[in-house]
Amino acid sequence: MNDPYQSDVVFLLGFALAVFALPVFTILVFRWLRPSRPERLKREPYESGMPQASVPRRPFHMAYYNFALVFIVFEVETLLLFAIAPVLRDQGWAALAEVGIFVVLVALGLFYAWRKGALVWR
Template structure:
């Protein structure tokens, strides 16, 4: 079949649109049913803040150290590396030497970054 002669080019996307519409409608129905059928006996104990089975201590708006966010960002960066390594490993034979050298450059860049943040002390909790 010639795609240029297709009278409706969006026809292949109809199943996707139906699934997305169904997911949206279903999520709204579930939320409404939970609100309508769920228990409605509020109490002071249920309204109190709960944290890991113990009484909460300190203000809710306490400050976090920047170190927490730095470690989280570093985790994301190296997690993205793992995401790129899997498809590369699957297509390793098809990519040949070019793909091998390309991944070596990518991995070397990340190793240099890891050495840099290690030397800066970003991976140590106490300073």
Template sequence: MSGAYLSDVLFLLGFAVAVVTIPLVTLAAFGWLRPHYPEALKAEAYESGMPQASIPRRPFHMAYYNFALVFIVFEVETLLLFAVAPILRDAGWLGLAEVGAFVALVALSLFYAWRKGALVWR
């Protein structure tokens, strides 16, 4: 079991190394073929022709924070479902009821977040 696990991880490691290396090598290889004419104006941020109107390092919309929080809660709950999903077929009505109770709890938390206004973009 652990041997198979180790070989899976090693395979994916090799896979990832190849997928990361190829674009880096391509980028480097064409480095001495592509033109390079640095210019002050070219290095300016895009702003339809005028100097940059405002600094991008600034506070942004609060709503992102709300959604990020709710996301973490639901993502963890979804992951837990993946753990039980494969054995659910043979778990009988009792097992199904237990997972059903969990899903009801998830639905309840969604309802709570909804009522508290966490899902409104404002």
């Protein structure tokens, strides 16, 4: 357990457990203290007082799919930058130019997606 990274993970596990468990615990405790009188109309989904006009389990807008795809591409590229960013300072101009080339490639990708119309919300 002397490896600092490993103990960080253990610490965060404990942290996450507490943060997750305490609200659950609160919900469970107040289950006995709060009223519970379910009835049919109360358990209808809200739609401005009308019966539900359409079912929310249905295909949705194609644009969401487009943006999700573009997101994955750019998010991965961003993550790659995180691998080099912390050590870039002491590497001089040559390394910076190399990262610059990478950024230009990312920009070209963005330009491509733009021209292909992937960034238009229709």
